[in-house]
Amino acid sequence: MKTQTSQFFAVLTVVLVLAALPFSHVLAQDESAAQLPLVEAGYAPAGEALSIAAHGTGRTTGHIADLSVTNLGDAPLELPSQLVFIPSDGRHQSYVGRPAPGYVIAAGAKAVVPLIGYCATVRLPPVPPGEPMPPPEDWIVATGESGPAAIPTVENPAPPGAALVPGSDTPLPRAVSVNDEPLVAAPLLFAAVSLVEQTTSHLQESGDITTPFSANQERERQAVNQQTIWIFAAELENDPYTQEQFASRLEAQYEDSTGVPIAEASDEDREQLEQGANDFWGAFELVGAEAKVINVRSTGAEARGATATGTETKPKASAGSLVSDEQEPPPEEVADFACKASEVINHTPRVVDATVSDSYGDDETRKKITDGLKEAVQSENNVYATATPPSTVYAIWRDDHVGGVASGYAKSVFLEDDGQEWVWYTDPIAAHANGTGTHTLTFTHGPECTSVVAGAASMWIKASSNAFDPLENSIEYFRALDAAKEISVKFATRKLPPGLSDAIEAGVDAITDPSSDTHASAMGGATLTVGGKTDRGEAKNNVVYKREDKEDKAIIGGGATVKKLKATDVRPGSLTSKITASAELKAGASGNGYAKSNLESLYGTILVGVCECPNGILRKVVTDTSQFTKSDVSSALVNR
Numbered sequence: 001m002k003t004q005t006s007q008f009f010a011v012l013t014v015v016l017v018l019a020a021l022p023f024s025h026v027l028a029q030d031e032s033a034a035q036l037p038l039v040e041a042g043y044a045p046a047g048e049a050l051s052i053a054a055h056g057t058g059r060t061t062g063h064i065a066d067l068s069v070t071n072l073g074d075a076p077l078e079l080p081s082q083l084v085f086i087p088s089d090g091r092h093q094s095y096v097g098r099p100a101p102g103y104v105i106a107a108g109a110k111a112v113v114p115l116i117g118y119c120a121t122v123r124l125p126p127v128p129p130g131e132p133m134p135p136p137e138d139w140i141v142a143t144g145e146s147g148p149a150a151i152p153t154v155e156n157p158a159p160p161g162a163a164l165v166p167g168s169d170t171p172l173p174r175a176v177s178v179n180d181e182p183l184v185a186a187p188l189l190f191a192a193v194s195l196v197e198q199t200t201s202h203l204q205e206s207g208d209i210t211t212p213f214s215a216n217q218e219r220e221r222q223a224v225n226q227q228t229i230w231i232f233a234a235e236l237e238n239d240p241y242t243q244e245q246f247a248s249r250l251e252a253q254y255e256d257s258t259g260v261p262i263a264e265a266s267d268e269d270r271e272q273l274e275q276g277a278n279d280f281w282g283a284f285e286l287v288g289a290e291a292k293v294i295n296v297r298s299t300g301a302e303a304r305g306a307t308a309t310g311t312e313t314k315p316k317a318s319a320g321s322l323v324s325d326e327q328e329p330p331p332e333e334v335a336d337f338a339c340k341a342s343e344v345i346n347h348t349p350r351v352v353d354a355t356v357s358d359s360y361g362d363d364e365t366r367k368k369i370t371d372g373l374k375e376a377v378q379s380e381n382n383v384y385a386t387a388t389p390p391s392t393v394y395a396i397w398r399d400d401h402v403g404g405v406a407s408g409y410a411k412s413v414f415l416e417d418d419g420q421e422w423v424w425y426t427d428p429i430a431a432h433a434n435g436t437g438t439h440t441l442t443f444t445h446g447p448e449c450t451s452v453v454a455g456a457a458s459m460w461i462k463a464s465s466n467a468f469d470p471l472e473n474s475i476e477y478f479r480a481l482d483a484a485k486e487i488s489v490k491f492a493t494r495k496l497p498p499g500l501s502d503a504i505e506a507g508v509d510a511i512t513d514p515s516s517d518t519h520a521s522a523m524g525g526a527t528l529t530v531g532g533k534t535d536r537g538e539a540k541n542n543v544v545y546k547r548e549d550k551e552d553k554a555i556i557g558g559g560a561t562v563k564k565l566k567a568t569d570v571r572p573g574s575l576t577s578k579i580t581a582s583a584e585l586k587a588g589a590s591g592n593g594y595a596k597s598n599l600e601s602l603y604g605t606i607l608v609g610v611c612e613c614p615n616g617i618l619r620k621v622v623t624d625t626s627q628f629t630k631s632d633v634s635s636a637l638v639n640r
Helices: 004-010 182-206 217-236 243-258 265-292 332-337 363-378 475-493 498-512 632-639
Strands: 035-043 051-055 062-072 082-088 094-101 110-119 141-147 338-348 351-354 392-398 401-409 425-445 448-467 516-530 534-547 556-557 559-572 574-590 594-613 616-628
Touching: 035 182, 062 094, 082 182, 094 182, 110 217, 141 182, 141 425, 182 265, 217 265, 243 265, 243 363, 338 594, 338 616, 351 425, 363 392, 392 574, 392 616, 401 425, 401 516, 425 594, 425 616, 448 516, 448 574, 475 556, 516 559, 534 594, 559 574, 574 594
Parallel strands: 392 425, 401 574, 401 616, 448 534, 516 594
Antiparallel strands: 035 141, 051 062, 062 110, 082 094, 082 141, 094 110, 110 338, 338 425, 351 392, 392 401, 401 594, 425 574, 448 559, 448 594, 516 534, 516 574, 534 556, 534 559, 594 616
């Protein structure tokens, strides 16, 4: 029969990766000849070509943060997997980590890249899931080069702890505050992390460490690395993280896991708990000593039961029984050791196709209009212009949505600010845009785990158009004008030279001519694919204002056409939601009145995944929404 302690170790969430001790700060520095990584302030790989923001995952070890990376350049860029130090905001842990390798972001695309690493502040909690971390400009970055360690002197330095200059037998000359002296602490932490990782792997391969996690090498590696780094970081500040504090946390988690107060636990449980704590701590100190990052304060790892030299002192229950698959599953966080989730979001570059008829203004005026439309779409602001100058057409694709506006104006367009010279005709103009967006959620795990991802995507496309006929219900007026026109023209032409009289007659004809052929149209189409399920469709709408003589009704078409698309699927392991969309808008004008069309769209997708392993469950959600909609508010914001 398994004891409460055996079950406890099976579900242990790495107290080993939990922080909960009172916090304190200390300062100081001096000089050492050992080699350390060179660092610089600010994280900006590829300069301004990559825009990066970081958000917490709620984890202390492993996948510690998500980096939202946008490629603002015109060529694919790879995010380098270099060491970074993220300082504490005063409420949450500081971190040391590296972006997961192999992420190449296409031009104009966005990707979410996991940051893999460790906590460097044992006495503060992790940044909660989704909460922003300090900005990259506040981070410290390893340059890839090394140089002599320089620990500057300070007034009234605090005495050193048991931390060594990593990789040497040289004690630090004074305590160093991780948060108050990040440029000094970061090189020491970077060197310690690299040495601890190498040493843990070597000692695991040689069988020189045994812990209650030894049946799961990855889980053991994460726990030993994190705890050893915590010991080093605490000694760096001469604010020791001790075996007693570690054991106290194990006891507290035992009580939470079993519901049994430690004082009421059986003798066997207390003995196994104590032996497990000894084995863990012996492994931490052995790695710290072998990596040459700490000068072990106590009497040595062997005295506490660790198998540092091949002489084992095991708990009564074997390491294998402590992680038996028959025992209850661990909390969700532990699943990170066996199951990894990754998300990739990619959008083709944003497209803005804008044209202003040559009949409107001059080259400089038209360029100013089209440049303004393009800037609005390329910016991060989601407010677009829906009120446009006469005879303007534009179409857009931007991160999962399409839209646009087309306007056909003729007689209402004035060429002169202070005159009345009307434009009677504008050439037909058109604009096109298209693009693709994908969202993928993937789980990677061993054969003992199962994973499933469910996804859905939906889109609403609306094409609408309308026209204005200033002559509707006014044809009788024009019939009356005809009689007045004949009299006035005959009278005028008898008084003027032939050339000028012809011009006057033509001008009067133009003013009283009700003929018009003005049009505007909008078309939007999309294909949604989620896994193996697809939906496609388009929305079209057009209006024509056409009058050849003096008929009263002249508007054909108009109104609105709406198309709704949706797709859903469920797949094991990985699922992709994809949208491909296009927009086409056209307009032209002659004669009276105007015509206008609009294309609007709303898009949303969600991917929900669950990965279940013997040691826990990992859940992940990916969502994205976008829209182009016509509104008086957006028009006012753009035009103010």
